[in-house]
Amino acid sequence: MRPLMLFSVLLLGMLGFSGGARAQAEEQALVDRATLTLQEMMGPADNTGDARALLRNARGVLICPRVFRAGFFIGGEFGECVLAARGGGGSWSSPAFYSLVGGSFGLQAGFQDAQVISLIMTQKGLNAVLDSQFKFGAEAGLAFATLGRSIQGATTAAVGADIVTIGRSRGLFAGITLDGAVLSANSSAMRAYFGREAGGRQVVVAMELHNPGSDPLRGALMRLGGPGSGSGNSAAPSGGTTQGSAVPGRVQTESLPPASGGHR
Numbered sequence: 001m002r003p004l005m006l007f008s009v010l011l012l013g014m015l016g017f018s019g020g021a022r023a024q025a026e027e028q029a030l031v032d033r034a035t036l037t038l039q040e041m042m043g044p045a046d047n048t049g050d051a052r053a054l055l056r057n058a059r060g061v062l063i064c065p066r067v068f069r070a071g072f073f074i075g076g077e078f079g080e081c082v083l084a085a086r087g088g089g090g091s092w093s094s095p096a097f098y099s100l101v102g103g104s105f106g107l108q109a110g111f112q113d114a115q116v117i118s119l120i121m122t123q124k125g126l127n128a129v130l131d132s133q134f135k136f137g138a139e140a141g142l143a144f145a146t147l148g149r150s151i152q153g154a155t156t157a158a159v160g161a162d163i164v165t166i167g168r169s170r171g172l173f174a175g176i177t178l179d180g181a182v183l184s185a186n187s188s189a190m191r192a193y194f195g196r197e198a199g200g201r202q203v204v205v206a207m208e209l210h211n212p213g214s215d216p217l218r219g220a221l222m223r224l225g226g227p228g229s230g231s232g233n234s235a236a237p238s239g240g241t242t243q244g245s246a247v248p249g250r251v252q253t254e255s256l257p258p259a260s261g262g263h264r
Contacts, residue, residue: 027193028213031095033065034082035217037115041168042224051119051147051166055225060085060120060204062129062183064100067114067167067176078102079116081183084221085126085204092221094214096203097189102136102181114169114176125162129183130200136163137179146177 038061042052055061060083067079082095120126128139137144145161167176190198194209202208 024192027097027189030065030080030097030189031082031193031214031217034063034095035220037063037065038117038217038220038224041115041117041166052224054119054121054164055221058086058119058121058225059123060126060129061221062098062118062120064116064118067100067116067178080186080189081116082217083129083200083204084217085120086221086225087207090222092218093204093207094194094210095217096198096200097186097193098183098200099186100178100181100183102178114167114174116165116167116176116178118178119164119166120162121164122162126205129163130205132185134183136165136181136183137177144179146175147173 042055062081062083064079064081079100081098081100083098084092084095086092120129125142128134128142142162143160145164147164147166165176165178167174169176185200187197187199190200190203193211193213194203196209198209
């Protein structure tokens with residue numbers, strides 16, 4: 001009986017390890033897609049300079065690689081997103097994981113698959129997003145801006161906004177609004193990615209946790225939001241920089257200053 005019991009314990013352990021590795025692989029895939037989305041939407045295209053100027057001054061960024069909208073009469077939207085924030089030295093945090101869910105009622109039909117980036121321009125906006133339930137367009141005291149098909153002039157259009165949303169559908173920039181959508185922390189995804197229980201503030205504000213798999217995303221944020229990455233006269237944050245140009249559609253590995261705090 002004892003060999004059988006030992007075999008059972010080992011088998012259960014292997015199954016548990018396999019399940020944890022598979023879950024972490026799913027979260028890593030989301031982080032990789034977020035990196036590609038950032039590079040594609042903030043890359044070297046001629047009309048994204050103003051958006052990069054906004055990124056250079058952003059306190060945080062929420063990246064949703066795929067937001068699905070569908071419905072007939074009763075519609076809804078769903079997406080998985082990652083949130084990162086800028087540290088005092090100019091580096092970026094590892095990502096915290098969030099789910100976006102919304103609903104609407106009206107005469108509508110069809111399906112839409114969009115990439116969405118929300119630039120969080122103020123500390124007030126970041127604090128609101130980090131709350132347990134955040135509703136786009138409905139938070140008292142916050143100013144929201146949505147950039148349309150042309151994002152040229154974005155630095156002017158977004159003056160005074162706490163959160164600026166940029167959307168792209170089927171390869172074209174579009175005036176996508178998230179009004180009414182609710183953003184909630186995905187605790188199970190953060191547990192899988194960092195190997196322990198974690199909250200959004202622990203990850204993006206205190207920077208207590210770090211996963212090396214997020215270094216390409218952090219590097220892209222530093223590069224695209226760094227000096228000379230866009231138009232405008234705002235000063236870039238001080239701190240470490242990365243070398244190399246962005247290559248759309250490809251995840252790159254960067255040499256970064258280590259994030260503070262523990263790791264998996």
